[in-house]
Amino acid sequence: MACLSSSRLCARVQDKLLCQFGHKVRRQTVFVKLKPPGPSPLRIFGKTCQRVTTCGPACGSGGASAATSAAGVARRLASSLQSTSTGSLPDYGTQIVDPYRLLEDDLNGIYEDIRAELEKNTNQAELNTIATYYFDGQGKALRPMVAILMARAVNYHVYGENSALLPSQRQVAMISEMIHSASLIHDDVIDQSDFRRGKPSVNVLWNHKKVAMAGDFILAVASMMIARLRSDDVTLVLSQVVTDLVQGEFMQLGSKETENERFAHYLTKTYRKTASLIANSVKAVALLSGADESTCELAFQYGRNLGLSFQLVDDLLDFVSSAQAMGKPTAADLKLGLATAPVLFACEKYPELNPMIMRRFQEAGDVEKAFELVHKSRGLEQTRFLARKHGAEAARLAHDLADSPYQKGLVVTTDLVLNRIK
Amino acid sequence: MSLSRLRNVLKCDLVKASASSASISKLWGPCTKEVSTCSTQRGSVAQHSSKPDWNRAVSEAEKIVGYPTSFLSLRWVLSDEIANVALHLRKLVGSNHPLLKTAKNLIYNGKNNMQAWGLIVLLVSKAAGHSPEIPDMEQDKAAGVLHSQRALAEVTEMIRTSHLVHKGLVNMNARQQVAGEPDDMMFGNKIALLSGDYLLANSCSELANLRNQELVELMSSAVRDLAEAEFLGDRDEQNNPLPSRPVPEGEWGPDSEWDCIVDPLPMTGVTGCLQREWVARHVLAAGALLGKSCSAALKLAGHKPALQTQGYLFGCHLALAWQAFLDLEAFTGPEPASFSLVGAPLAFTLQARPELYEYIEAGRRSVHDVDYHALYKAVLEGPGIEQTKRLQREHVSRACAVLDSFPPGDARTALANIIVAMHHEI
Known part of the structure; x- marks a missing residue:
């Protein structure tokens, strides 16, 4: 992907492994300190220490061949990054903005509600057991959290301070987690994962x-829950998610020959497999709020960018995180034969990765070799940089909503996604 | 055979079934009513055409509602994803994966063909007609159905196919080694799971496009029913169904009724009573989808809820009659190497002779370990076949009773013809 090639863009991430929240994100209060923008290392969330330096024109006009929409956003973003001073991060004010804390009441019992909904729909004990297995409250509940956050932010945007969360919007939050889990369950059978x-x-x-x-x-x-919302538009938006998920899986079966095609393929796949669910569920809550078209589109774009950022970080963590922190094995993508962003970026410096990608890391030693080359290359920092850009774009979009704690929460979420370790 | 000739053949009213006020709960009751109409039907058809065979009934019916309804249409075959699947399927040839068999069955134009399901939905649509308020734009005038009903018929087929494809996975988690290369099996599972998901996802968006949320809810509940069906009762390690241990009649729990078909099917009083178990199993695995699809077709046409319920009953009884017919097939020709252990003939036989259950026990690990010959003999000697025939007649008559409430016409005749063809060959 030429427009993000290392020659034109120099992103240095000092700490590859960003330390931050432990396992219990939702229990932790996040303090955001008011700091004037400046080149000094920023302290975010108390203990995270990171520094990002961007220099030079981030993106040229070249690389039109990789003109996927994501690349377009990346390009647009590059200029916005330039205009902000180096390493600066948005200013949240002095208040505490932990979205999980902010939505504690709304999120409280969401897994129980999902389990109850599933249980109500079957008289087969074993089906109930399997179906509710992943709704044990141990997940991050990122999708429901973002959906409710957007719901409240848009309600506030449209109706002002006294707006409340609609029951239908909370239903969408539950539905988003259910669709996500259904896809995880099928992924587990396909990938034969152990943990x-x-x-x-x-x-x-x-x-x-x-x-x-x-x-x-x-x-x-x-689907039944969606139908009971009795909104044609919401049903259409959420049915798109399911179609995208499957098409994303199909894209994962094949790979493309040339580098440019491959990156575009990867980004489209990432949108379909991950970002579409987040984007369309936040769009659905905006629709339910009765917001106008441009606000719904803003919500969608926020979700899309957040989702892309989330998946890029996920692909990055697969290389740097420990199996224990992730709760699943690492380098899992390579073992599955998948070339994600870090590998695709690493290809620029180490073309010998190309044949490995084409044979899906099948030969003995491929996984180890690729793993090593990715670490030797700048693939990880470039991936982080791309993730950061999508996160920044999401944050920029969130700023267009009326100022509210929820709107701030949406901005903070983009950082949560970037700085997570699992 | 032209349509007019078909009408002549069937000019005597085929569907004079004893009007049973079939309520949903009636699906459960024991089969007490003897049906007289079916035998006269058979006679009248036989007079004119010696063999109203299945394929002819179906292909004539297809002409009535336009073109063959199968989703295996060009649009489907030409999609990228399916082209991808076809490519991958070729890699599986030579392996032992059941997906190949599923794929073959989808294309093979046999009697157990799910293509007929979409056809039934369209025939019911045409037979019932539609409200005059529906704009011309939304009608397929030539075929006499609505475009939305055609889309629904396609959804029915996609849901059913998706379920069959998912059912065709191999359990790689069994203690008993799976026959075949593990890599092939895993790859086959992957393709099967994705193809099924593809169909399911497409049916989701097709349904969403109909912009009728009650309908989406109803059809989604049918998908749920199919999933539930795969959990009902005992199973071997490959999830092949086994009947539950029969309990003497005096010890059966109270029977339950399915009051609201959007709720899951109640299971109380089912285990141990093999007739009820048979009904529950096949309502979940087949009747619910066909019934709900027929009901949904009538909803799209603007019919009243009472008629929609009739549509549900028609589809459900037809599916059960169909199932009874398929169950009987194993016992009409030469002795097969194996047959369904949850078929109606065996269910009746086991209920009459509970000691036979030890043969079933032998199949806990794999249904292949069962002594089919011994069970076959027991079924032939016992009352199972007669009782199954009665069961089938019962469901046929209930389905026919619903047909009676539709105005006469070519679609109603075609439906009756399909039922008769199914019935005739026993």
């Missing part, structure tokens, strides 16, 4: 045929 979220994955514990059916079941119950 997820720090416990044995479903395919280890149960009959694979039943596991596949449990995934279908969760999707069916989610």
